[in-house]
Amino acid sequence: DAGVTQSPTHLIKTRGQHVTLRCSPISGHKSVSWYQQVLGQGPQFIFQYYEKEERGRGNFPDRFSARQFPNYSSELNVNALLLGDSALYLCASSLAVNTGYTFGSGTRLTVV
Amino acid sequence: QQPVQSPQAVILREGEDAVINCSSSKALYSVHWYRQKHGEAPVFLMILLKGGEQKGHEKISASFNEKKQQSSLYLTASQLSYSGTYFCGTEKANRDDKIIFGKGTRLHILP
Numbered sequence: 502d503a504g505v506t507q508s509p510t511h512l513i514k515t516r517g518q519h520v521t522l523r524c525s526p527i528s529g530h531k532s533v534s535w536y537q538q539v540l541g542q543g544p545q546f547i548f549q550y551y552e553k554e555e556r557g558r559g560n561f562p563d564r565f566s567a568r569q570f571p572n573y574s575s576e577l578n579v580n581a582l583l584l585g586d587s588a589l590y591l592c593a594s595s596l597a598v599n600t601g602y603t604f605g606s607g608t609r610l611t612v613v
Numbered sequence: 614q615q616p617v618q619s620p621q622a623v624i625l626r627e628g629e630d631a632v633i634n635c636s637s638s639k640a641l642y643s644v645h646w647y648r649q650k651h652g653e654a655p656v657f658l659m660i661l662l663k664g665g666e667q668k669g670h671e672k673i674s675a676s677f678n679e680k681k682q683q684s685s686l687y688l689t690a691s692q693l694s695y696s697g698t699y700f701c702g703t704e705k706a707n708r709d710d711k712i713i714f715g716k717g718t719r720l721h722i723l724p
Contacts, residue, residue: 534712543615543700543714544655556710591654601645601657602702602712 503527505594505605513611514582522577522608526594532556533575534602535567536591544591550575551597582612614639616703618715625691626723633686633718635701644677644684645702645712648695655700658686663706688720696722 506525514520526533532551536544549557550569564580573594579586589609593602616637625631635644643662647655661677661684672689684703688695698719702712 536714543716544702546711546713549710549712551710559711601660602647602655603657604647604654606654 505592505603507590507592507605507608509608510606511609511611513613516582516584516612518582519578519580520582520610522579522590522592522610524575524577524592524594524605526573526575526592527603530594530596530603531573532595532597533569533573534593534595535575535577536593537561538589538591538607540589547577579610584612586610587612614705615713616701616715618699618701618718620718621716622719622721624721624723627693628690631688631691631695631720633688633699633701633720635684635686635703635715637682637703639682639703640706641677641679641682641703642706642708643704644675645704646675646684646686647700647702647714648697649700649717650697658699691720691722693722693724696720 508523534549535547538544546559547561548567553569567577569575589607591607592605595602616635619634645660646658649655675686677684698717700714700717702714
């Protein structure tokens with residue numbers, strides 16, 4: 502069975518640009534969460550979607566947005582990139598919030 | 614709101630036991646435990662729900678003290694494969710659909 506797939510795996514962008522990260526959850530999983538992980542730190546919560554509705558938002562600026570599609574895949578968009586946005590972006594899917602998450606391998610974003 | 618994990622790092626010899634603690638300043642509904650190896654994604658170990666406890670793996674177990682807003686992960690007779698960084702993730706009692714992770718505990722097992 503396919504796990505959580507994220508694309509692209511690596512990305513280099515210039516300050517001020519926009520980026521779109523994509524995530525396909527495990528088949529049957531209706532919940533998708535996005536996390537930002539900086540080296541040496543725990544994953545920081547960005548968004549959680551369930552059945553195409555935003556159910557939770559972390560302390561990230563409005564430059565960060567996301568959506569979930571009818572097939573439960575999801576996109577994370579970041580506008581006006583800053584150097585500090587450089588991180589590993591993880592997508593996690595689950596059947597529901599109170600079940601364990603399966604994480605994708607992440608997208609490594611480097612802003613130069 | 615971020616849970617606090619302790620210790621930050623621990624070094625063990627194969628076969629020794631370890632305990633990793635996770636505490637929150639907020640009342641909790643659930644506690645998740647994950648292990649992340651270098652360069653890899655976090656892997657789910659187990660979830661503990663308010664009013665109950667689930668054991669996910671042999672020799673790796675956890676407890677959840679709702680009153681103290683704490684959880685502990687127990688690794689028994691550690692194996693080399695247990696090395697990695699362990700994260701607890703917590704959801705508040707108000708079920709706000711946010712799993713917030715701690716900063717992690719780095720565990721290194723020596724042969």
